[in-house]
Amino acid sequence: MKTKVGLLYGGKSAEHKVSMQTAMAVIKALDLEEFEIHPIYISEEGQWVKGPQLQGPVSSVKELEFSQGEALPPTALAPTLFQDGQDKGPFDVIFPLLHGPNGEDGTVQGLLELLNLPYVGNGVLASSAGMDKVIMKNIFAQAGLPQVKYVWFIRSEWENETEAAYDQVERELGYPCFVKPANLGSSVGISKCMNRSELEGAFKEAFQFDRKIIIEEGVSAREIEAGVLGNDYPECSVAGEIVPKVEFYDYKAKYEDGDTALIIPAEISEIEYSELRDMAIKAFKALDCSGLVRADFFLTREGKLYINEVNTMPGFTPFSMFPLLWKHTGVEYPQLIEKLVNLAIERHAEKQ
Ligand code: ATP
Ligand code: MG
Ligand code: MG
Ligand code: MG
Incomplete structure (x- = not known):
């Protein structure tokens, strides 16, 4: 059948x-x-x-x-x-x-x-916690995962105390910083800011997409990603590096220009990889994930690794990072789909 x-x-x-x-x-x-x-x-x-x-x-x-x-x-x-x-x-x-x-x-x-x-994929809790960058980061912080500094606001706070919000960002994070809608992906609504006037524009932009936004300290770092696959015994793929040809990995670079290089496996040391793998699995477990996630990291020149986020339903065309990472780990695209279907059926059976 x-x-x-x-x-x-x-x-x-x-x-x-x-x-x-x-x-x-x-x-x-x-x-x-x-x-x-x-x-x-x-x-x-x-x-x-x-x-x-x-x-x-x-x-x-x-x-x-x-x-x-x-x-x-x-x-x-x-x-x-x-x-x-x-x-x-x-x-x-x-x-x-x-x-x-x-x-x-x-x-x-x-x-x-x-x-x-x-x-297929993550359950209710992991999906919703993973979608909201503030909640996700709070959970990661609690799990002891290293992250860049961040602050967040809901729209009404910003409307009532606009200048105070900008002051807080400058005091706690400084420039550059990244302003993001709390609940989105594909870099939609995200801006990099170098000064107060850009910050003001970025707040307005991000609030078009969400009633809640997050602002993060901007780091100058390599962007490394890894895929995690499994339910109660998650496994991590090889790591991959993203090298955007633009200022940052924005929506255009992701889906329109195709000008971004994906380097798989990423040229990182054994030690860096094992740290990254442990962090990816820890993040998977901290959010109680199942099925799959793609974990995104920053690796600074000094070798410091930060987790940026996880995506509970990452880009999934054969040319997307997640399937490519698994291909290099030995799981071809059709097999990957089959694995995910089987993980879904297995998880469902365990719940019954
Ligand atoms: P997706 O779900 O498609 O991965 P997203 O919309 O959830 O994207 P992020 O991954 O958080 O967005 O950020 C998009 C890109 O912006 C990153 O890949 C990176 O290039 C840049 N970026 C985001 N936050 C920072 C930061 N704190 N410091 C430096 N660069 C950043
Ligand atoms: Mg994301
Ligand atoms: Mg996403
Ligand atoms: Mg990302």
Whole structure:
């Protein structure tokens, strides 16, 4: 019997487009002898549309948007919720290929928990804690993981005491600093600031995307990433380095210019790698992750390693860092997908 995979992609998030590219790639890589693919598209407005079972790869993102498809409330994914029959329903596992809010942040995961469906990747807690950079950093701090200094504000604090907020950033962090929406990814809404006027612009920009923002001390450092895979016995991939040709690894560099070099394995020492691996696993456990994460680090010239963040649903095309890291570790893309599906089913079985 084939495994029926419900592929959830698109999503109501600034990372919608990224998710569409990923969905195309995953569809192409899934072995149709083993898997049945059932696409479920989430529009940018948040509408769910179920497409027909796929018979093979698609050639464009447009084909995956199903404007004529059957609109359904998300709960319609639940086959047996209100039945006591034996029918397992249309899906054996859901693969939420969603980045950012309303997908990577525990909301969809919560729905899938309620529907009692196995799903790939992190659970509710890890997803939501990992999406909010402030909560994530607080948890990492508590776990003793080294990080750059940070402060954070909600919009009302900034509106009521605007100058005091800037003063605090200058006093506690200085320049350069990075201003980020607390809940996003793909560098959307992030600015690097060198002075007060840039800081003011950056606050405004970040608050367009979120009611909460985080400001971090800017470090001049190499950017090293590693993938973690597993449930209760997580394993770490080789490390990779990102070398952006621009000021920092912004949205354009990630998805538009393709001008960024990925060096895998990263040229770091044995000692640096083992420290990084231990930190990646520690971060995975601190957030109670399962399935996968990509952990992002800064390595300074002095050899000091800081964790920047983890991504609970990292970029996942065959050219994205996470799959490439595993390829170099010995796990090819189709195998990686299979592993994730199996980890999802295994975790679900353990909960029952
Ligand atoms: P993604 O989820 O796609 O990895 P993100 O939106 O969560 O991205 P970050 O990874 O936090 O954003 O930051 C994006 C990029 O900005 C980093 O890869 C790095 O180039 C730069 N950057 C972020 N924070 C700092 C910092 N404190 N010091 C120096 N550079 C930074
Ligand atoms: Mg991120
Ligand atoms: Mg991300
Ligand atoms: Mg990052």
